[in-house]
Amino acid sequence: MQLMVEARNLRKTYKRPDGSSIEAVKGVDLEIRQGEIFSLLGPNGAGKTTTISMISGLVEPTEGDASIGGYSITKEPMAAKRLMGFVPQEIALYPELSARQNLAFFGRMYGLGGKELGRRVDELLEFVDLSDRQNDRIDTFSGGMKRRINLAAGLLNNPPLVYMDEPTVGIDPQNRRRVLDTVKLLRDEHNMTVLYTTHLMEEAQELSDRVGIIDHGEIIAMGTQDELVQQVGEEDRLEITIGAQEIAESHLERMQQETAGVTRILCNPPEQVSDDSSESMPAKLTVFAKRGRTALPQILQDLDSAGVEIQSVAVREPDLEAVFLALTGRALRD
């Protein structure tokens, strides 16, 4: 399949006010195929927005380059930008103007005019289901409605490639569902390629044909969801909350060796809520096992015999959260 986006060794270093520097993106390589939804999944601060900003020409890479439809974003930015639509994380609209005025302005910037512009604006207002509010100022819209117009503004030029940077941040479940359905529609009915960034594993799982997992400015894994799960082994994950207790390292090692199917046990110790508080967050055990449900009784028995109070147990099928956890030792939401 033809490549729509190809990024090679993208790096971005920022200077801090004290003169030191911080490398936000450390040599990212990406290939996104035409007609697929590619999600860049990672926690906040992982480098998703910086990466997408470099690929879309908003930020100049310190090193490396990206091409869109064969055009280099650093050397042929005009040609590259004509092929893309951009939906930023922020509501990048003029709050003083109406929805229609905003769309008409950005449409004119793509060279649309006259009846063609009017038709395209009408189509998009219809597409995001806001035709009835087209003449209202953006600052009178709810968060979800603003997000939908923000999305429409990124589609004015009917681009073969759309960047969406966390487009569901801060909106209610109903509007979120609308946005996710719209993204799938763009691929399925308009054959658009979508580069979608998110820190929500559920969104990446629902939408993506392929996923790149990014952490600390590096892509640590990339592939379809099945491929990623296979990379870390198709293991179930048992999440056991055990109250404000600590378990000896030796006990965990013995439990791992003696329980069939268990490959690894991670323990997050209890955490004090605040410095002047005696309350603690409960400790959590994460047990990786080939057949989680089979191993569970044995594990619970071991913990009980060690005098550990068990507060809750959950069995998770292999998913992207497990992949991230396996690769980084941290949960996505940490």
Next chain:
Amino acid sequence: MRSILTIILNDLQIFFSQRGNLPGLLIIPVLLTLVIGWSLGQIGGGGPMRLRVDLIDLDQSGMSAKLIEDLRAANDAIVLCPLDNDAEDFCSLGEEPLQLERAIERARTGRASALIVIPAGYAAALEAFEIISVDYYSLSDPMQPGPVLQSLNAVLQRASTASMTTGVADALLTNLTAAFELPPLGAETRDGFLGALYLRSQEMLTEQPAPVRFQVADAESASEDGSMNGFNQSAPGMGTLYVMFTVLGGMAVLLRERSQWTLQRLMALPLSRAQILGAKIGVYFSLGMIQYFIVFAVGAALGMDFGSSPAAILAVMAAFVLCITALTFALAPWIKSEGQARGLVLLLSLSLAPLGGAWWPLEIVPEFMQTLGHLSPVAWAMDGFHDLIWYNGGFTDVLPEVGVLIAAAVVLFAIGIRRFKYE
């Protein structure tokens, strides 16, 4: 170019859609222009603007009388003291006669705008085609001639040219008499002929203005009683002040454009950085010019003078707006919050405007303040407006002011464009 115009029109639409911008653009500057114009007492038959000039005629000849007459004619605003003193003692002479020593002291302390001393032997020197000096005393900077010095220069130039013409005619007469072996003219006939020639030369030079012609206001623009219009100061002054408020306010808008990500969305469009920057510069330049047009339109409606070169007034406006736009872009990268931007706009506008003579003419402040005032771009703009509106100057008269403002704009743009934050 189409993209740049689209962005400019869009930003102007946003600016005018915000009702909060209208008082600053329209209501307050218009009100202040009216109030200050009236307070200058120059509207509806206010007193004429007059310049007190002491004159001591040590020659007391016909030619010195002619010089005095020409000085009066050159500038209606000049009141020659004590010759033209009125019943209300405009000259502030009191009972004492005006002696040379007292007159010099009056010029030195600024109680008189200037002192002109016509030396004894003035007429004789002119008749003999010899060099003679007319002494001029004033606090004003000779490098930036004021109305009195310019009037004097114009009159003296006419007198010197007439004298020179007469001298040439005298030499020609002598040579012709000798060449054609004609009988010599009698002394009375010769003096009568040369005297008539001198007067005719003066008349012709008066009919055809001297190269440096100077008036406070021409006959068309001055009101019927020769008074100056108070809006000649208040409209350029308030226009200039509010151009600063409006254009420098762009610092906050540029910051907001980044924080609300509309600037970044523009960056993701197929536009070059130069197009985006050019459009943003165009927005604030347009707003500045609109601000000037509003205030000057009010001034025009109330009888403000525009001199003889509206194009030169436009050039001064454009140069000043460009300079303040450049200042906006030079400062914008250092601004961290909209509150900080608003504070800086107030600080700069309310310090540079009075310092540069937007509230009152710099001519009335001490010399060191006039020098200091020229650190403010406002002073250069006001100098330009005064040259054109008060003194009826032309395009070439304001080239230095326009040049300084454009040079400052180039330096400030170089800083601003280099530091402009797109990301």
